[in-house]
Structure formats: structure tokens, C-alpha cells
Amino acid sequence: xxxxxxxxxxxxxxxxxxxxxxxxxxxxxxxxxxxxxxxxxxxxxxxxxxxxxxxxxxxxxxxxxxxxxxxxxxxxxxxxxxxxxxxxxxxxxxxxxxxxxxxxxxxxxxxxxxxxxxxxxxxxxxxxxxxxxxxxxxxxxxxxxxxxxxxxxxxxxxxxxxxxxxxxxxxxxxxxxxxxxxxxxxxxxxxxxxxxxxxxxxxxxxxxxxxxxxxxxxxxxxxxxxxxxxxxxxxxxxxxxxxxxxxxxx
Amino acid sequence: xxxxxxxxxxxxxxxxxxxxxxxxxxxxxxxxxxxxxxxxxxxxxxxxxxxxxxxxxxxxxxxxxxxxxxxxxxxxxxxxxxxxxxxxxxxxxxxxxxxxxxxxxxxxxxxxxxxxxxxxxxxxxxxxxxxxxxxxxxxxxxxxxxxxxxxxxxxxxxxxxxxxxxxxxxxxxxxxxxxxxxxxxxxxxxxxxxxxxxxxxxxxxxxxxxxxxxxxxxxxxxxxxxxxxxxxxxxxxxxxxxxxxxxxxxxxxxxxxxxxxxxxxxxxxxxxxxxxxxxxxxxxxxxxxxxxxxxxxxxxxxxxxxxxxxxxxxxxxxxxxxxxxxxxxxxxxxxxxxxxxxxxxxxxxxxxxxxxxxxxxxxxxxxxxxxxxxxxxxxxxxxxxxxxxxxxxxxxxxxxxxxxxxxxxxxxxxxxxxxxxxxxxxxxxxxxxxxxxxxxxxxxxxxxxxxxxxxxxxxxxxxxxxxxxxxxxxxxxxxxxxxxxxxxxxxxxxxxxxxxxxx
Numbered sequence: 001x002x003x004x005x006x007x008x009x010x011x012x013x014x015x016x017x018x019x020x021x022x023x024x025x026x027x028x029x030x031x032x033x034x035x036x037x038x039x040x041x042x043x044x045x046x047x048x049x050x051x052x053x054x055x056x057x058x059x060x061x062x063x064x065x066x067x068x069x070x071x072x073x074x075x076x077x078x079x080x081x082x083x084x085x086x087x088x089x090x091x092x093x094x095x096x097x098x099x100x101x102x103x104x105x106x107x108x109x110x111x112x113x114x115x116x117x118x119x120x121x122x123x124x125x126x127x128x129x130x131x132x133x134x135x136x137x138x139x140x141x142x143x144x145x146x147x148x149x150x151x152x153x154x155x156x157x158x159x160x161x162x163x164x165x166x167x168x169x170x171x172x173x174x175x176x177x178x179x180x181x182x183x184x185x186x187x188x189x190x191x192x193x194x195x196x197x198x199x200x201x202x203x204x205x206x207x208x209x210x211x212x213x214x215x216x217x218x219x220x221x222x223x224x225x226x227x228x229x230x231x232x233x234x235x236x237x238x239x240x241x242x243x244x245x246x247x248x249x250x
Numbered sequence: 251x252x253x254x255x256x257x258x259x260x261x262x263x264x265x266x267x268x269x270x271x272x273x274x275x276x277x278x279x280x281x282x283x284x285x286x287x288x289x290x291x292x293x294x295x296x297x298x299x300x301x302x303x304x305x306x307x308x309x310x311x312x313x314x315x316x317x318x319x320x321x322x323x324x325x326x327x328x329x330x331x332x333x334x335x336x337x338x339x340x341x342x343x344x345x346x347x348x349x350x351x352x353x354x355x356x357x358x359x360x361x362x363x364x365x366x367x368x369x370x371x372x373x374x375x376x377x378x379x380x381x382x383x384x385x386x387x388x389x390x391x392x393x394x395x396x397x398x399x400x401x402x403x404x405x406x407x408x409x410x411x412x413x414x415x416x417x418x419x420x421x422x423x424x425x426x427x428x429x430x431x432x433x434x435x436x437x438x439x440x441x442x443x444x445x446x447x448x449x450x451x452x453x454x455x456x457x458x459x460x461x462x463x464x465x466x467x468x469x470x471x472x473x474x475x476x477x478x479x480x481x482x483x484x485x486x487x488x489x490x491x492x493x494x495x496x497x498x499x500x501x502x503x504x505x506x507x508x509x510x511x512x513x514x515x516x517x518x519x520x521x522x523x524x525x526x527x528x529x530x531x532x533x534x535x536x537x538x539x540x541x542x543x544x545x546x547x548x549x550x551x552x553x554x555x556x557x558x559x560x561x562x563x564x565x566x567x568x569x570x571x572x573x574x575x576x577x578x579x580x581x582x583x584x585x586x587x588x589x590x591x592x593x594x595x596x597x598x599x600x601x602x603x604x605x606x607x608x609x610x611x612x613x614x615x616x617x618x619x620x621x622x623x624x625x626x627x628x629x630x631x632x633x634x635x636x637x638x639x640x641x642x643x644x645x646x647x648x649x650x651x652x653x654x655x656x657x658x659x660x661x662x663x664x665x666x667x668x669x670x671x672x673x674x675x676x677x678x679x680x681x682x683x684x685x686x687x688x689x690x691x692x693x694x695x696x697x698x699x700x701x702x703x704x705x706x707x708x709x710x711x712x713x714x715x716x717x718x719x720x721x722x723x724x725x726x727x728x729x730x731x732x733x734x735x736x737x738x739x740x741x742x743x744x745x746x747x748x749x750x751x752x753x
Binding site for chain 1: 475526673
């Protein structure tokens with residue numbers, strides 16, 4: 001991720017009345033590295049493939065925010081919709097609100113932090129590769145199918161405000177074959193599939209930094225968050241389906 | 251030789267009087283069929299037919315032509331219901347408890363409509379054209395055509411044409427991933443595409459770093475697992491294909507076993523070594539045409555509207571309605587894949603029982619899009635069962651802009667359709683990642699063979715077009731009056747939009 005110069009001039013764009021294409025054409029046309037979008041009202045594909053800039057979005061960006069993003073920083077002062085960070089390769093997305101379904105689909109690198117909740121299929125197909133390992137931190141809770149087909153990276157769900165109730169829906173980690181999901185909760189998630197093993201996390205070294213970063217972003221007490229009980233979900237076997245097939249030479 | 255479940259369907263026959271015990275067959279067979287036995291007298295080579303996949307490698311490399319592989323005449327008691335196939339499948343599954351896994355296209359005896367369609371030729375009134383003497387255009391532009399012309403205030407035409415693929419001939423090599431086929435096979439396809447002015451397709455396996463230089467002849471694929479997909483990859487190709495389905499296994503996804511995710515494959519797919527690469531059939535972010543549209547536009551936005559987007563679907567029952575939705579989703583090109591299309595691995599029952607023939611699907615889609623007045627919004631690529639230049643001409647006349655060729659390209663590279671790709675031990679160096687096997691396919695030879703085949707087919711297409719008095723492939727597109735059905739019933743003729751021969 002390229003650093004954004006703190007002294008760069010800020011370009012301010014009002015999204016009011018603009019279609020997604022008009023708004024994104026403006027973003028493509030500028031070399032500005034520090035951009036504020038005001039009055040975002042559901043425009044899709046903002047920051048698709050973006051790199052080397054910081055966008056602050058006031059309002060509600062539409063679906064597929066930061067798709068294929070490759071090293072930009074996005075700050076959403078509001079809620080985000082579906083498919084945030086689809087196939088994101090690098091960068092940071094910080095949502096000061098909640099986000100919709102399929103957040104971080106196929107994400108390969110970078111960080112997504114959501115202060116509130118995220119919808120179904122958070123982190124589906126997330127994968128790691130060589131030195132790249134994506135991270136998603138959700139403050140409150142996630143819908144069902146969290147980490148479906150997950151092949152790498154780290155998901156942390158903090159369950160803030162849930163008083164120890166499991167902050168995830170059903171079928172967490174269905175088809176999971178890599179990576180780790182940390183869930184701060186006093187009770188085990190419901191309806192876990194056979195491909196997933198669950199343990200009480202004995203140490204939090206892998207996520208301590210992420211939780212502290214989250215706490216700093218959203219003004220929470222990191223020590224209090226880290227003092228809770230965490231479960232860790234991992235794939236039961238690296239290759240969950242290897243015995244399914246038989247060779248048939250016809 | 252151990253205990254086996256059933257007598258091999260193909261037997262290796264060696265002529266011991268001409269065999270010189272050179273042991274080439276033993277070295278060439280990755281399945282361990284041939285073995286040399288100095289302990290028997292006279293010392294000689296023996297063959298274990300139970301391991302033979304009938305790839306013909308040993309047969310063709312035997313210097314004294316002492317080997318052949320024959321269909322076994324060992325038989326169960328004949329039964330038209332319980333055939334040898336059905337019985338052997340049950341025995342295999344009772345032994346292993348596994349889902350039967352096969353490869354390449356559906357081999358079952360369904361009707362082949364291409365063989366029941368004939369092509370017209372001019373006589374007397376509309377003279378035929380000699381392609382050796384007259385210009386003949388096989389160039390095709392694939393993409394969305396504007397529905398109307400617009401003029402600026404100065405009265406001049408405004409260009410509102412989106413990005414297109416320009417093909418020197420109406421053929422592309424279909425999606426075959428690095429992983430399912432070898433590095434040398436990919437290099438052969440890439441170099442042939444560059445020389446021919448056509449395109450090959452990465453499949454969902456990423457684009458090897460060495461092949462970015464062939465980007466202008468490359469279609470990059472995005473599927474549900476997003477393997478190898480990143481911004482540079484999307485920009486590297488001439489077009490982006492969203493894979494929704496595959497003719498060989500509609501409704502089934504991809505699953506490259508962890509043991510095949512080695513080194514280079516892992517780097518190119520951007521997935522960890524040794525870990526399965528699972529790409530399920532459903533895109534879990536796509537449940538509607540609107541959702542598909544979102545993926546189409548997220549790719550267009552990411553590449554600043556510089557690349558046409560292809561949506562590939564398997565030919566299934568409601569294909570015409572689905573294609574109509576795709577044409578309205580913002581996609582520039584629809585790729586239809588018939589149930590004869592190949593695969594590196596598919597559950598046998600799916601391959602052999604799911605999907606419909608490409609001829610019917612293509613005709614139904616073209617008809618539907620014309621009826622709805624949206625045919626020009628999209629280009630159509632038809633694949634999955636195209637075997638010759640005559641099939642290509644028929645496909646174009648049924649409504650395709652161009653065709654995808656997969657199996658034909660592999661055959662040009664040395665494949666003998668033994669349908670054992672899923673074992674990863676391809677003796678021809680195509681569907682394997684074992685270095686000793688991969689090097690058997692020399693890309694310097696492979697790409698030339700692909701060029702030979704495509705050039706020959708291009709000329710045959712010109713000959714057939716000339717015979718019809720047509721000098722541009724664009725004039726043949728959807729020109730079904732140039733075709734007639736032979737021995738087809740009224741429903742079949744209706745779906746194909748053809749008259750019967752003699753009408």
C-alpha cells in the first residue's frame with residue numbers, strides 16, 4: 001500500500017445527483033490522492049481497482065465499493081452496502097457503520113474494518129497467498145455463512161454489545177479449507193459444519209494487532225475487547241473433499 | 251497383476267515376433283502398463299491392460315509398430331438394459347463409494363445435429379466465388395453494436411462503439427486453465443493465437459507471468475473462486491470472461507485438488523501450495539440478472555470500460571431466457587457452451603446427463619434475441635461440440651458470431667481423447683503438471699500444429715462460403731436459409747429454425 005502524503009490537497013466531490021459512472025469518471029479523471037466524496041447515495045463501484053489514494057466517503061456508497069482495490073484507503077462515514085472489497089488485493093476499508101452481504105468476497109490482501117455489523121457471507125472465498133493475508137474485523141456481528149469456502153486470511157468478530165452471545169449466524173465456515181476465524185463470545189456458534197473445528201483460543205497473538213487497530217479507529221477499549229473469551233475456527237482438514245471422487249476412465 | 255474389478259475394456263496387444271524389447275513403451279507410459287521381465291524366457295515386455303487408458307502413446311512411439319490397443323471382446327452376457335457400462339459403473343462405485351469422475355466431453359450417443367444439417371451451394375443464378383481468386387473476408391468483430399447511429403450538431407457520425415475483439419477468423423480457443431493443462435500447452439495456445447490474430451482463454455487459473463506478453467490475444471476469466479484475479483490480470487487481457495457455467499458440467503464448479511497446486515500453479519492462481527482450489531458453481535454474490543450486472547459493471551469500472559465483458563453459460567433448458575437476461579445485463583458477448591464440451595474433470599453423471607446440444611441452444615438463443623430486438627447488443631460465441639470447419643460454418647449460419655474450440659485444439663496438440671485428464675498423468679504432456687510429462691509437448695511444435703489446423707479450417711470456411719456465393723462471414727451470420735435439415739422432425743426443425751432438405 002502506497003503512503004498518501006498528508007500534505008496533499010484535498011479534492012472534494014459532491015456525489016449528489018450523479019450516476020455511478022459520472023461519479024467514477026470524475027474519480028478516474030483526477031490524480032488527486034486525497035479525496036472527499038460528499039452526499040454519496042448508493043453509487044456503485046466507488047474505488048474499483050483504486051490504488052495510492054485516500055477516499056473519505058460521507059453518506060452511503062453503493063454495492064461493490066473497493067472491488068479489486070489494490071492499495072487505496074477508504075473511509076466510510078456511514079453504512080456500506082453489499083460486496084465491499086470484492087477480490088480486493090491490498091489497501092484498507094474502514095466503515096463507521098454497518099455493511100451488507102458478501103463483504104470481502106475472494107479478498108486476497110488488505111484490511112476491512114466495520115464498526116457495526118456485516119451481512120451474510122462475510123469473507124466468502126477469502127484466501128491468502130505468499131506474503132499476502134487479508135484481514136476482516138467486524139465490531140458487532142455477522143450474518144450466516146461467515147467465512148464460507150474460506151481458504152486463508154483472518155476474520156475477527158468482536159461481538160461488541162452482544163453480552164457474550166454468539167455474534168454470528170448459522171453455518172459459519174461451510175466449505176472452509178484455510179485461514180482462521182476468531183469469534184469473541186461466551187457461547188459457541190450454532191450449526192457449525194463438519195469441515196470446521198472449534199477451540200477456545202489459547203492465545204491471541206495472531207489478532208492482537210488487528211483488535212488494537214480496530215479499537216484505535218473506533219475509540220474502544222482494546223484491553224477490554226482482548227480480555228473476552230475468543231473461539232477460533234479452523235478447517236478440520238486441508239483438503240476437505242479429497243475422498244469424494246473415484247477415478248472412472250470412461 | 252492384482253485383483254481387479256472387471257476385465258479391461260481395452261487390451262494392449264503386442265506382436266512378440268516384431269518387438270525388439272527396446273522398452274520405449276515402458277518409459278513412455280506414465281500409467282505403468284508396460285514392464286520388462288528378464289526373469290522369463292525368452293525375456294520380454296508384458297502389459298497390464300488394467301492400467302491402460304488407451305492414450306495411444308506407446309502405440310505411436312513403438313519403433314517397430316509392434317503394439318496396438320483393441321476394444322476387448324470379453325463380454326458379459328449381452329443385455330440391452332444392463333450394458334457393460336452400467337454394470338462396470340456399479341462395480342466401481344460399490345468398491346470405492348466414490349462419485350464417478352471422468353473428463354472431456356459427453357461421449358454418449360445423443361443426436362449430433364451438426365450431422366443432420368447440410369449447407370447450401372450456388373448453382374447457375376447466384377454464382378459461387380473462388381476463394382483462391384477473389385477476396386474472402388473471415389474477420390469478425392465481437393462485442394456490443396450500437397442500436398442506432400447518433401450524429402453530433404455538426405451532422406457528423408458520433409462514435410459510440412464500445413470495445414470489441416477483432417478476430418482474423420471466427421474461432422477462439424476456449425477456456426482451459428493453467429493447472430488443468432500444462433505450461434507448454436498454454437504457451438502453444440498463446441503463441442498460436444498471436445500468430446493467427448485470434449484469442450485464447452486463461453480459464454480460471456490465473457495468467458502466468460511469462461504470458462502477459464500475449465495479453466492482446468488473451469481472454470482472462472473470472473469465476474466464483476476468483477483465482478489469480480487482480481487488477482493487472484484484468485488489464486492484461488483483451489477481454490474479461492465471467493464464467494457462470496461450463497457445458498461439460500452445468501451446475502457444477504471447479505475443484506483442482508491440492509496435490510496439483512504446486513509451485514507455479516500456486517503462484518499463478520494466487521492460492522497456497524497443496525491446498526484445494528475450490529470454485530463452486532454458484533457465484534454466491536449472484537442470484538439474479540441484476541447481480542450479474544453488478545459483476546459485469548464492477549469489471550468494466552475497474553478497467554475503465556476498455557475491455558469487452560463476456561458471460562459464459564452452459565447450454566441448459568432455459569438457455570434462451572437466460573441469454574436474454576445476460577444481453578440486458580451490460581455484457582458485450584455471450585458464450586454458450588454445449589454439453590459436448592470438454593473438461594479436465596467432471597462427475598460422470600453430470601457430464602453424461604446434464605445440458606443440451608449446442609446446435610439447439612445456439613439457434614434458440616439467436617432466435618430469442620432477434621425476436622426481442624436485442625441481438626446486436628451482444629456477440630455470441632458457441633462452443634462445446636465444434637469438430638470441424640463445417641461445424642463452424644453451420645454454427646455461424648445458426649447465429650454464432652464465432653466459436654470456441656477446446657477439444658479440437660487439444661487434439662491438434664497431441665491429445666487422443668483417452669478421457670483420463672483427471673488422473674493428471676497425461677502421456678502427451680497436456681493435462682499434467684509432472685515435469686517429465688510436460689516436456690513431451692514441445693510448444694515450438696505445438697503452436698505450429700494449432701496454426702496449421704486453424705489456417706486449414708479458415709481456408710475450408712472460405713471454400714464453403716464461396717460455394718454459397720458469400721464473400722464475408724458476417725453475411726453468413728444467422729443466415730439459416732443457407733442450411734437444411736436432413737432427417738429431423740418438425741420440433742427439431744422448429745427449434746433450429748431450418749427447413750427440411752427439399753423444401
